[in-house]
Structure formats: C-alpha cells, structure tokens
Amino acid sequence: MEYTFSSKAKRFTLLLVVAGILLFGLGLAVDSDYKYADEHTGLGQRLWADLLGNGFFFFGISFGALFFLGLQYVTESAYTIVYKRILEAVITWFPIGALVILAVLFAGMGHMHHLYHWMDPEVYKETLENGAKNPVFDPIISHKSHYFNFGEGPDAGFLLLRFFGFVGAFWYVAKTFRKRSLQEDAEGGTKIHFKNIAMAAGFLVAFGYGSSVLAWDIIMSLDVHWFSTLFGWYVFSGVWISGIIMTICLLIYLQSQGLMSWVKKGHIHDLGKWMFALSFLWTYLWFAQFMLIWYADIPEEVAPYVARLQDYKFEMFAMMLINFALPMLFLMDADAKKRKGLLLVVGIIIFISHWVDLQLLIIPSSMKEGGKIGLVEFGMFLIFLGAFLFVVLKALAGRPLLVKNHPYLEESKNLYH
Template sequence: METFVFSSRAKATTGGLAVFGFLLLVLSYFVDGGEGHHMRFWTNLLHNTVFFTGIAALAGFAYCAFTTAYAGWFVQFKRVWESFWMFLLPGLFLMGIIMVGLFTHDNHMYHWNDDAAVAHDVILNHKQSFLNKYWYSIATVVFVGIWYFVLGRIRSISIDEDVNGTAAYGHHARIKKYAAPFLVFFGFSSAALIWQWIMSLDAHWYSTMFAWYATASLFVAMTALTIMLLIYLKSRGYYPGINAEHFHDLGKYLFAISIFWSYLWFSQYMLIWYGNIGEETIYFRERLDSYPFLFWGNLAFNFVLPFFVLMRNDTKRKAGTLFFVAAFVFFGHWFDFFQMIKPGARLTMIEMQEHEGAHGAGHEGEYAELPGHTGAVGEGEHIGGPGHQGDLHDDAHEPLVDNHNVETHPDAVESNIPIAIENQEGPGPNIADDDLATSDHEGSEHYATSPSAEFKSGYTIPGLLEIGIFLGFLGGFLFFVLSTLAKAPLEPKRDPYFEESLHHHT
C-alpha cells in the first residue's frame, strides 16, 4: 500500500492512551498535596516532554547524517523519521508550559531560578549568566524553532519530490543544502539545551560528557521506537520492501549505540570516581546512596540486556526478538532520564520544605544555605551532605580534595567511590557526604540520615502514575506521528536512492 491509512482502531488506541496519560498527569498535580510546589507534576512533565522531544530531534539528526553521508538504505522508511521530527512543534508547546512556570514561580525544579539562592550561593552566582530563566526560554524557543524550520523545509522538499520530482538529484541536492549545516548547528545547540533542561537540575554539578551521554540515550530510544513502529506497520501490510536486512541494520545501530552509551556512562563515572573532586562526586554519590535501584537498574536495562541479546547476529533479524529488545531498551532509556531528573529535583524540594518549615511561608524560596546545596563559601569553610561540593578552600594552591589527608567513607567501600573527608585537625566539622550535619545552640554536632534516602514513589522508583504518564505521552506521540504519516506517500519512490533501499543487502 502506497498511502498509510490511520485506522479508527489505531486512533482509538493511541488517542485513548494520550487522554489517559493526560488525566494521570493532572492527577499527579494533586496527589502529592502540593508538596514542593507540585514537584511531582512538574518533573513528570519535564521528563516526558524532553524525552519525546529529544526523540523527534534525534530522528532529524539521523536523517540528515545519513543523507549527508550518501546513505541509501534508510530511504524506504524515511517518512517515519520525517513524521517523528514534526513532533518538535508540540514538544516546544509543552516546554512553553515549563517556561511559563519559571517566570510565575509555579515550579521550583531549578535551584538557580531562586533569586535569594543565587544571591547567597557562590556557585549559582557564578553560573547565573547561563543558568537563568531568560536564557533558558530564549534558547529553547530559538533553537527548537530553528530545528523545526530546517527539518520542515527538508520534509517539504521531500514531499514535493514525490509530486513534481524525477529520479534525478535536484531535490536531493536541495535537501543536502539544509541537512549538512543542520548537523553542525544541532551539535552545539542540543548540548546547550540538554545542559539547561536536565543537567542544571543538579545545579552545583557539571560534566563535560553529559551532553554526549544524554544524546546517545535519546538516539537509542529513537532507534528502538523506529524498529517497533516498522514491525507494526509491516504486520499491517505496509512496507513490503523492507526486509530482514533493514531490520538487521537497525538492530546493529541499536546494539552499537547501546554500547557507545555504556562507554560514555563508564567513562564519566570512572573519571569522576578516580578524580574524587567534591563538586563532581556529588552526582553519583547521591544516586548510589539514596537511589540504588535507579543507579544499577539503569545499567541492567540499557547495557546488560541489549549486550547479551543483540550480540548474536541472528537476533537482529528475528522480528519477535528484535521487537522485545527494542521495547525493553526504549523503556530503559526513559528510565535513564528518570534517574537524571528526579534525584536533583527532589533535593531542591527537600531544601525548600526544610526552609519553609523553619522560617514560615513568608520566606518561600529562600533556601540557599540549607544542607544539600552549597551556600556562600568563605576561606577555610567546609561543606558536606548530599548535593554539596565537598571541601572548598580559597587558597588557589591547595587542591580541592587533599587525597593525602582523606579517609574513605565506610559506604565508599561498597560503592567504590572514595568520599573526601577533611582530616580532624583541619578547620571545620568532619562531615561525611551521605550525612546531614546539624548543630544546636551550644555548638554540638550530630548526624542524621539524608531525607532523600527515604523511599518515595515517583522519586526513588517510577510509580504507577509515572508509568501511566509515560504510556500516555507515548500514545500522544504515536497519534501525532501516525496522523502525519498519513499525509504523504508512505514510500518516496522518486528519491534517487529508493531503488538502492529497495534492494538493500548487507
């Protein structure tokens, strides 16, 4: 069949899922009683919006990369990726809701969006030229808007090729004029956005590998969803020309980029572990101590299963096995973004609650000096607790963490992450990274377990609400994609590489 027909049954299924997910998203606004200014609702909205908008963007990136490289194997199903990237517009609308929340202070996910916190925090104050609601909003609108415009032009040329084109390279050459510059622009702009959207939730932490890591995660998710959708369409009688070789190639990309993701995960973790610098270890320290299921489950979902199943050559040619692995990995990388987002946002929520409890609602939002995020640091002061940078000194000649005077925290033996603890003879209290140090009026000190260590559905693990919202977003994404897919010929038969794709053999 040359044109996809979006059946009433498919509309009811995907549309029903979308409505179901929307209702659960609304429910998540009320179910926590307004805790953290409805933090559960806002983090669920951010999580799923970034995940599915990222999948749309990575479909455009893959299309442009293969087009620029003169690849022809994917041409037969390129309409699927074109339909994916058209979701950028709904994604931008959903990000707009989050941007409005930043200006109205209806969401408190980002520590850097609190003026009082920035004023009293050396780290946030230093980063405020980049971490602020104006740059966040302008960059989101401009960058995603440019992505949508460029990819929209490519789709228009591609569709026009089917109507007015020939098997010559005229339209294809015009597409390449957009595709090649898009790759360069996307490389820089996507990194800036992922730093803003996701990494800045842990505002005192940074990693130069984070953008690569998150982008690889989205690429795997996009490939997995492509595999599942093509298997579904082929089962309905569409794409008769797609054969085992196409699925084999997609399976190889699923396997290869899963391994690349694992390499990035290990490289980031290993370098931070080995360096043992306070402002870097806080990210993994918090997740190891308080969110072990997220930490280890992430590796199980996204490395162990695809590695052992897709290593065999024949599994990438079997539709049933490939669909199962793709579904598993697709959920796994949604899970990956869950663990990127929830712990950092929850720390901010805990600090806000503690401050409001101590000072009353009149000081709402001023929580810069609470345990969990670094406040102003003077000479010789030391800060500990989840979210802290470790021991900071103003002396430029003194290392951030003195590895010659470091004791290993007991928990570090189990987790393999050494945590710097100041020598007892040094100034300031001896505070472990996974403890909160508090003192009474007499100056005595005691240690308490981090509140983030307590189990909480929706943060420690995805709750039923989170799973339902994920399925709802998936239903909405597929409803939009299938609706777009029905608006153009399913197979671009006048593409000069169509015959190569039709007779593709590896």
C-alpha cells in the first residue's frame, strides 16, 4: 500500500508555513521597539540565533531518526520493521537541516552576526600592531585556537573539516540506507541485511564521536568560555526523543488515513515506551549537568546557568517540569502507552517543550539578558515545521509503506507484547 501526498495534506503544510510567516511578522511588529541588551545583540543577531535554533532542532530530529534506524540494524531488532519506512522518510531532512546550520556558520565567519565569540580574529592577538597590549585579547579562546579554525598553519579549517567530515559521512549513510531499503524490496535475500548491519555498526561508532563534536561546535561554543563533558549526550537525548515523537505522530497520522493497518497495538506500545524512557534519559542528563555545576559552584562553570536562572527562570523550570513530569504522570501506566490519542497529546506538548529546551541553550548565550522566546521564534518554528513535514511526507509518498523481503518482516508483523 502506498501513501499519496494528498492536496489536503499539502495544504496543511502550507498552512503551517503561512501561519508561521504571519506569527513571525506579527512578532516583529510587536517587538519593533523592544530593548535589546546591547548593540551586538540586536534584531539581526536574534534572527540568526533563531535560524540556528530551529535549524538545529529539525536537523536533530532527522539525526535522531537516523541513529534509531542504525540502532535497529545493529541490534537486528524486528519490532520497528513494519514502520521502518517512516524512519527512512524522516531522515530525508538531514541534508537540508545541515545546510541551514552551515549557512549560520558561514554567516558568522563573514561577520554577519556575533553568535560565536571565537569567530572574531581580534581575540587571538596578544599585542596590537603598534606593540601595545590588545584590550580584547582572550587567553582562554586563544588557547583553543587549534581547535577552532582560526589558528594559523595546517589546522586552519579544522572546524569545517569536522563539520563536513561528520555530516557528509552521516548523509552518505542515510542515503545508502534509503537506497538499500528499496534494493532489498527488489532483490530479497539476506545479503543487504548483513551489509546494513556492518554499515550501521561503523555508523554508530562515528555517531558516538560525531554527535558530541557537532553539539560542541555548533551549540556549546556559543558560550566559548564554558564547557560540560556530557553536553553532547544531553543535546542528543533531546533530539532523539523529538525524533521518536515525530515518528509516533507520523504513524498515528498514517493510521488515521486508513493506512498501515499492519501496525498493531504492540508496536505503538513499544514507541510509547521509547518516549517514556527517553524522557528520563533527558531528565537524568539535564539534572546531572545542572546538579554537579550547582554543587561545585565554580565561577567559570556556573556563569551560563546564572544567566539562565536570572533572566529565563520561568522558561527553564517550566520546560524542565513539563519534559519530566508530563511523561512520568501520564505514560507510566502500560495501557496509557498504547493509547494513540494520549501519546499524541503528550508527545506534541513535550515536542514543543524540547524545542524550548534547545532554544534555551542558544538564545541566552547569544542574546544575553535581552533575548526572549516570543512570537518571532515560534513563527520560525512553524515555518520550519511546515517545510519539514512537506519534505518528509513527500519522501513517504515515493515508496511503499511496508518493506518487502526484510528477514525480520514476519516476526515484526506478529510482534508479541
């Protein structure tokens, strides 16, 4: 059975984009005389920060889905096979999301914004040309000049090398998984299955490094004087659960269209369990990072948290409580995880809440105390969501919804829970 991207669904994605543009414009009008923190953190900076925040969020959804797909291959799991095509559709946004992030990085290198303090070449110079001391010299960033691409010599461009290396490799893996899935439909046998396992195993190793390195480079370096060793996992756990929620929502949408009748309660239950469990993975990492820094109370470590607790206290604790308490209270019961309506409602709320979480990693760092999560941000979120859904549904419509000839297809169809 195939999914057809109906004009109604197309209109819905278009509606999201239009609503997003309207909210975006309304937000700009409302905030026309808004006081920003200083001349570096004006409206332009705000828009670039929003572009980064939304670009990374939707990039992360594809990234999380790609990781999940690779995980299924390596563990030779059966339970996801019947809705594997949804995961394969979600990963099609990966290159587009990467392009948005790349645009923000390049704009920063061209000094169109000041999101990244380390992109300013002045902070690396100890003395000025006339021999006097450089007032903006930053010894801490300067020590990291080999890691960023502003060092002189052979390591120049290391940042872009990392970005292109990891993203390029992951994109290749995503494309190959998609290609082989159709190939397996046509050919059958177990050859492709074993090739997928080998490739996914290599991918997961690269992913272990890549997910952390990308999170450091793109998000953690916004606060260049601050670092946290579990930051990569923390960001990743947030995008992973967003990817799972996106999969659940698409699955429920397809079933409401009368498709995917082979997906049973047990499959929904398994996805519900992932949503429940990943909420606690995220909470655990959030709290582990917060508590250690709060307890040690070392000035250079607490600075970003102080900034957030002073100016973004409500957003921070509201999103923390929602992301933790909502799944815990509503999804603890085994029967609750099988109820599609409940999964959809809880899923959408924590999806938005995880989006707020990611914005809170970016906006306080780039906008200082003058930032806010308002209509402009939410409008851009809707624009991205509409575009994302358009790309994903288009990819979904291009191929049959059920794989053929996968070795675990029968087991997956007759899943016992």
